[in-house]
Amino acid sequence: MARKKIAVFFGERSFEHDISILTGLQAIKVIDQTKFETFPIYVDLERNWWTGEGLLNQSNYPLGKKLPKDIRRVRFVVGEGKGYIETVSKGIFRNNNREYFDAAFLAFHGDFGETGAFQGLMESSGIPYTGCRMLASTVFMNKVTTKQICRSLGIPVLPEIILERPEDKVFFDVKEITKGVDLPFPLCVKPLHLGSSIAVSKVTTKEELDSAVIKVFALDNQAIIEPFVENLEEYNISVTRVFGEIRCSVIERPTRKNSILAFSDKYQSGGKGKGIKGGKVCSFSELNGLLGLSREYNPGELTSEQREKIISWSKALFLAMDGRGEPRIDFLCNSKTGELWLGEVNPIPGSFGYYLWENSDPKINFTKLLTGLIEEAFKEAGKKSLAYGTLKDNRIFEDK
Amino acid sequence: MARKKIAVFFGERSFEHDISILTGLQAIKVIDQTKFETFPIYVDLERNWWTGEGLLNQSNYPLGKKLPKDIRRVRFVVGEGKGYIETVSKGIFRNNNREYFDAAFLAFHGDFGETGAFQGLMESSGIPYTGCRMLASTVFMNKVTTKQICRSLGIPVLPEIILERPEDKVFFDVKEITKGVDLPFPLCVKPLHLGSSIAVSKVTTKEELDSAVIKVFALDNQAIIEPFVENLEEYNISVTRVFGEIRCSVIERPTRKNSILAFSDKYQSGGKGKGIKGGKVCSFSELNGLLGLSREYNPGELTSEQREKIISWSKALFLAMDGRGEPRIDFLCNSKTGELWLGEVNPIPGSFGYYLWENSDPKINFTKLLTGLIEEAFKEAGKKSLAYGTLKDNRIFEDK
Numbered sequence: 001m002a003r004k005k006i007a008v009f010f011g012e013r014s015f016e017h018d019i020s021i022l023t024g025l026q027a028i029k030v031i032d033q034t035k036f037e038t039f040p041i042y043v044d045l046e047r048n049w050w051t052g053e054g055l056l057n058q059s060n061y062p063l064g065k066k067l068p069k070d071i072r073r074v075r076f077v078v079g080e081g082k083g084y085i086e087t088v089s090k091g092i093f094r095n096n097n098r099e100y101f102d103a104a105f106l107a108f109h110g111d112f113g114e115t116g117a118f119q120g121l122m123e124s125s126g127i128p129y130t131g132c133r134m135l136a137s138t139v140f141m142n143k144v145t146t147k148q149i150c151r152s153l154g155i156p157v158l159p160e161i162i163l164e165r166p167e168d169k170v171f172f173d174v175k176e177i178t179k180g181v182d183l184p185f186p187l188c189v190k191p192l193h194l195g196s197s198i199a200v201s202k203v204t205t206k207e208e209l210d211s212a213v214i215k216v217f218a219l220d221n222q223a224i225i226e227p228f229v230e231n232l233e234e235y236n237i238s239v240t241r242v243f244g245e246i247r248c249s250v251i252e253r254p255t256r257k258n259s260i261l262a263f264s265d266k267y268q269s270g271g272k273g274k275g276i277k278g279g280k281v282c283s284f285s286e287l288n289g290l291l292g293l294s295r296e297y298n299p300g301e302l303t304s305e306q307r308e309k310i311i312s313w314s315k316a317l318f319l320a321m322d323g324r325g326e327p328r329i330d331f332l333c334n335s336k337t338g339e340l341w342l343g344e345v346n347p348i349p350g351s352f353g354y355y356l357w358e359n360s361d362p363k364i365n366f367t368k369l370l371t372g373l374i375e376e377a378f379k380e381a382g383k384k385s386l387a388y389g390t391l392k393d394n395r396i397f398e399d400k
Numbered sequence: 401m402a403r404k405k406i407a408v409f410f411g412e413r414s415f416e417h418d419i420s421i422l423t424g425l426q427a428i429k430v431i432d433q434t435k436f437e438t439f440p441i442y443v444d445l446e447r448n449w450w451t452g453e454g455l456l457n458q459s460n461y462p463l464g465k466k467l468p469k470d471i472r473r474v475r476f477v478v479g480e481g482k483g484y485i486e487t488v489s490k491g492i493f494r495n496n497n498r499e500y501f502d503a504a505f506l507a508f509h510g511d512f513g514e515t516g517a518f519q520g521l522m523e524s525s526g527i528p529y530t531g532c533r534m535l536a537s538t539v540f541m542n543k544v545t546t547k548q549i550c551r552s553l554g555i556p557v558l559p560e561i562i563l564e565r566p567e568d569k570v571f572f573d574v575k576e577i578t579k580g581v582d583l584p585f586p587l588c589v590k591p592l593h594l595g596s597s598i599a600v601s602k603v604t605t606k607e608e609l610d611s612a613v614i615k616v617f618a619l620d621n622q623a624i625i626e627p628f629v630e631n632l633e634e635y636n637i638s639v640t641r642v643f644g645e646i647r648c649s650v651i652e653r654p655t656r657k658n659s660i661l662a663f664s665d666k667y668q669s670g671g672k673g674k675g676i677k678g679g680k681v682c683s684f685s686e687l688n689g690l691l692g693l694s695r696e697y698n699p700g701e702l703t704s705e706q707r708e709k710i711i712s713w714s715k716a717l718f719l720a721m722d723g724r725g726e727p728r729i730d731f732l733c734n735s736k737t738g739e740l741w742l743g744e745v746n747p748i749p750g751s752f753g754y755y756l757w758e759n760s761d762p763k764i765n766f767t768k769l770l771t772g773l774i775e776e777a778f779k780e781a782g783k784k785s786l787a788y789g790t791l792k793d794n795r796i797f798e799d800k
Contacts, residue, residue, distance in 0.1 A: 018796035045791055047526060049479030061797045078521065079449030079475035080488065088480065112524050116534045120520015121478065124512050126447060134516045135542055138535040145535060145549070148720065152548040165783075218790060221783055222722075320548065322622075383565075383621055390618060391445055396418035397461045 003037040004102040006374060007085075009113060011043040015198050015219065016109035019350065021061055024107035026351060028056060030366045031105070036374060038105070041074065041085070043113075049074050051085075076125075083125025103128040103377045105370075106348065110195050114348045115141045128381035130373040131325030132347040139321055140345040143192055143224050146317075147342075153320055155313045156341050158226040158332070159183065162192065165217040172217075174210045181209065186228040189213060191220035195346060202228050231336045234343070235302070237310055238353045239318040240326035242372030243364070246318065248311050249326075249356035253299040297359040301335070309340055317342065324380060325373060328353045403437040404502040406774060407485075409513060411443040415598050415619065416509035419750065421461055424507035426751060428456060430766045431505070436774060438505070441474065441485070443513075449474050451485075476525075483525025503528040503777045505770075506748065510595055514748045515541045528781035530773040531725030532747040539721055540745035543592055543624050546717075547742075553720055555713045556741050558732070559583065562592065563613060563623040572617075574610045581609065586628035589613060591620035595746060602628050631736040634743070635702070637710055638753045639718040640726035642772030643764070646719065648711050649726075649756035653699040697759040701735070709740055717742065724776060726769065728753045 008031070010024025011017055021042070028038050040055040044063065054060050054071035063071065073088035077098070084098045104122050106129055108114050116137035122129040132140065139145045147157040161181050166172040181187075186204045189212035199219050201212035209225075216223040238249040302310075314329045328349035332341045346353075352373075354366040364372075408431070410424025411417055421442070428438050440455040444463065454460050454471035463471065473488035477498070484498045504522050506529055508514050516537035522529040532540065539545045547557040561581050566572040581587075586604045589612035599619050601612035609625075616623040638649040702710075714729045728749035732741045746753075752773075754766040764772075 013791070015791060017791065021797070043479070047479070047481050047524075058797075062795070062799060073480070075477050075479035077475050077477060079443070079447070079485075080473075081447050085479075112520075116516060116538065117520040117523035120512075120517040120534065121524045123517035124447075124521045134520065134534065135538040135545060138516065138538050139545070142535055145539070145721070148549050148552040149545070151552040321545070391413070391415060391417065395462070397421070397458075399462060 003033075003035060004374070004378075005100075006031065006036045006038045006103050006105050007041050007101045008038050008105045008107060009041050009043065009118070010107040011045075012108050012111060012113045012118070013043075013045055013047060014108065014110035014112065014114075015194055017045055018061070020107060020109045020113070021058075023109065023348075023351060025056060025058065027105060027107045027370060030354075031370050031374070032367050035371060039101075049076060049085075076121075078121075078125045081126070083122075083127050101127070103130070103374060103381075105130050105374060105377075109348060109350070110141075114195070114346075115193070123384075126381075126385075128377040130377045132327060133322065133324055133380070136321040136323045136327070137347050140327060140347045141193055141195070143190065143344050144222075146345055149320060150313075150317060150342050153313075153316050155317060156339075157343075158229070158341050161225045163213060163223040163225065165221045165223075169217060174214055178206070178209055178213055181225055183225065183227055185209075188226045188228045189216060190224050190226075191216045192222035192224045193220050195344075229332045229334050229341070231334050233301075233333045233335045235299070235310060235331045235333060235340075236328055236353075236356070237314050237331070238326045238328045238349065238356045239314045239323065240372070241318075241324070242326060242369075242376045246315055248314055249353070250297050250360045251299065251302065251307065251310055252356055252359070253296045255294045255296065295355065297356075303338070306333075306338065306340060313342055317345070324376060326353065326357070326369065328356070403433075403435060404774070404778075405500075406431065406436045406438045406503050406505050407441050407501045408438050408505045408507060409441050409443065409518070410507040411445075412508050412511060412513045412518070413443075413445055413447055414508065414510035414512065414514075415594055417445055418461070420507060420509045420513070421458075423509065423748075423751060425456060425458065427505060427507045427770060430754075431770050431774070432767050435771060439501075449476060449485075476521075478521075478525050481526070483522075483527050501527075503530070503774060503781075505530050505774060505777075509748060509750070510541075514595070514746075515593070523784075526781075526785075528777040530777045532727060533722065533724055533780070536721040536723045536727070537747050540727060540747045541593055541595070543590065543744055544622075546745055549720060550713075550717060550742050553713075553716050555717060556739075557743075558626040558629070558741050561625045563625065565617045565621045565623075569617060574614055578606070578609055578613055581625055583625065583627055585609075588626045588628045589616060590624050590626075591616045592622035592624050593620050595744075629732045629734050629741070631734050633701075633733045633735045635699070635710060635731045635733060635740075636728055636753075636756070637714050637731070638726045638728045638749065638756045639714045639723065640772070641718075641724070642726060642769075642776045646715055648714055649753070650697045650760045651699065651702065651707065651710055652756055652759070653696045655694045655696065695755065697756075703738070706733075706738065706740060713742055717745070724780060725773060726753065726757070728756070 008024055008028050010020045028040060031038050039051060042050045042055050050071055051074045052071040054068040060068055074085045075088050076083055076085050084100045086098050104127055106113055112118050116134040119129060119134045119137050144160060144162055150157045163177055186202055189201045189203055191199050199215050203209045203212050213223050233253060235251050235253055237251045240247060310331055328346045330343040332343045354369055357364040357369050408424055408428050410420045428440060431438050439451060442450045442455050450471055451474045452471040454468040460468055474485045475488050476483055476485050484500045486498045504527050506513050508518060512518050516534040519529060519534045519537050544560060544562055550557045563577055586602055589601045589603055591599050599615050603609045603612050613623050633653060635651050635653055637651045640647060710731055728746045730743040732743045754769055757764040757769050
């Protein structure tokens with residue numbers, strides 16, 4: 001049987017553009033080549049699409065004006081049945097080089113590929129795609145909607161205050177906006193939509209609050225303010241249905257050097273924020289090393305009751321949002337009182353959270369995890385496809 | 401100043417395909433031509449895109465094999481910066497006839513244009529579009545998620561049971577699936593995602609329940625079962641921010657000849673379900689006449705307390721979902737006890753619910769309503785556009 005052709009997408013107009021490149025290249029290395037034929041599609045910050053072997057070489061990023069010969073522009077065509085790609089060529093002679101692919105493997109973080117938009121593009125053009133559908137993607141990428149769903153399910157979450165950026169995003173009186181914030185310090189200030197700890201601050205005074213809100217409003221229309229949990233420990237878990245019945249991964253406790261890991265700490269090297277030198281650093285474990293991040297699996301301090309809560313709440317939220325893929329769900333814990341809150345959900349976690357599944361019992365290796373994601377994409381597309389006969393039954397206009 | 405160029409989209413691979421054609425043609429007639437230059441884009445059931453003056457003539461639907469000369473194929477190109485359309489031409493000589501437009505006016509009902517998918521396509525290609533964003537679209541088109549959000553906001557909704565279609569959608573034992581339904585009859589059975597009363601049944605026995613569920617599973621993966629409200633009256637209202645501050649329309653009570661209006665009653669003429677004869681019937685008021693639908697505005701039986709509930713709940717839900725456009729929110733009422741429940745939300749209501757705004761105080765006419773929708777589309781796109789500078793601040797790879 002011919003291998004299915006899988007386009008691996010990464011990049012996009014996102015604050016997490018570069019980390020998505022790493023995730024995409026990682027996926028291409030790991031996907032089972034005996035089952036699937038992969039090729040990369042890189043979406044740059046200006047929404048141009050690229051393909052070619054040269055994209056697999058990290059040192060080619062960011063794409064400069066002088067392109068390697070093995071990187072070329074492509075475009076995606078909607079409106080002629082199923083969507084397809086074709087090479088962008090100039091001049092009046094243009095080849096009809098349309099190329100179909102069987103499924104889209106999404107390795108995006110943040111806009112527009114983790115938030116539901118790219119999912120919508122795939123839905124609109126009839127192409128199977130991996131991971132959460134639009135509903136779960138949009139809800140999980142919105143921190144307050146996620147909390148509202150949790151409340152309806154009886155899952156504990158922290159209280160929050162939402163602040164809206166004024167119409168005039170440059171000249172505004174931040175004091176006027178924050179004056180209604182009546183939660184006691186310390187507080188945590190975050191953008192409502194962005195991931196990867198971008199513009200997340202712990203604040204202890206009104207002045208810090210104001211400047212944290214200004215920082216968020218440079219990036220997002222809405223800020224979310226929550227109590228900062230004392231004696232904070234974090235616990236992460238992943239949930240999936242790609243192996244049939246719903247199941248959870250092992251629980252991990254990530255250890256961070258700061259109480260909040262800023263994006264620059266998380267992904268960029270220390271040297272004046274100038275980025276990873278020469279594009280040499282790539283692997284997840286190397287990144288971890290850079291970040292001083294370490295992980296403990298199945299952490300011993302959790303009681304069996306706490307474990308059960310984390311597992312049952314994660315499953316309940318995943319099911320309520322009709323989840324797909326294997327989102328990572330992050331919990332906050334006051335390690336002294338033992339209280340737990342569901343924090344947020346990452347529809348496409350960094351490195352697909354493969355380390356959670358590799359440390360689960362039974363262990364699922366990274367390649368098998370990605371096979372599961374791709375097989376689920378085909379299954380979902382099959383469910384969604386509607387019968388033309390039935391569609392026509394509901395028509396008003398008579399056939400001629 | 402040059403008029404903005406607005407593509408009016410309708411059709412799509414939807415159970416409400418034909419009614420969307422009517423809505424689209426209606427919009428083109430009503431949009432203020434002194435401010436906006438409009439052209440139609442029709443998406444057919446097979447996902448082919450069409451444009452041309454001939455689309456404005458109802459008698460051309462469904463498009464036959466012999467096309468009028470003034471209807472031609474177009475396609476939409478993603479991956480070269482902002483999305484654009486171009487004429488589909490055959491042969492090796494292909495003109496580079498790309499055409500940009502300023503905004504998309506969405507006149508879809510159901511898949512894929514009211515559900516968030518088409519919205520995602522527009523987001524992914526940087527094109528302003530009217531109405532709800534992806535979050536509100538996907539949530540409102542999912543009846544149970546809408547209810548979960550209502551519960552978190554303290555807005556009363558009916559209890560429900562969700563049934564999942566089995567993997568094998570043809571051979572399954574419906575009795576096995578419905579055996580856990582423990583709500584007392586009469587019940588209301590609906591598809592979880594579809595609008596326009598498609599496959600909605602009132603059932604009073606286990607046998608009727610089973611056959612109603614089978615009917616739903618021909619169209620949707622999930623069925624939602626709720627108590628059938630006794631002494632049912634329905635009330636509808638629309639909410640918007642397109643005129644600045646959030647505001648609600650007048651409340652209407654639609655009067656129907658049956659307790660549940662099936663899709664065939666709602667949109668198709670009585671004559672053997674064969675559809676509207678010769679494509680002659682078009683206007684909303686003519687459709688209403690056909691359907692035996694009448695409306696009472698500001699119905700006198702509602703107490704001021706009930707009115708206030710309808711208004712405050714509608715505003716709260718709209719704000720929580722960061723609503724745009726002017727969705728119509730439908731309430732159910734037991735007219736004897738006075739109890740109210742929020743029923744469902746239509747992100748793009750039939751005829752844009754213009755009659756609600758024309759009967760509001762102050763009155764807003766249809767043309768002004770559509771101008772508001774288009775202006776909001778531009779405003780939203782402005783908010784969303786991210787600063788390239790800021791995007792580049794978060795990069796890992798060093799510029800060469």
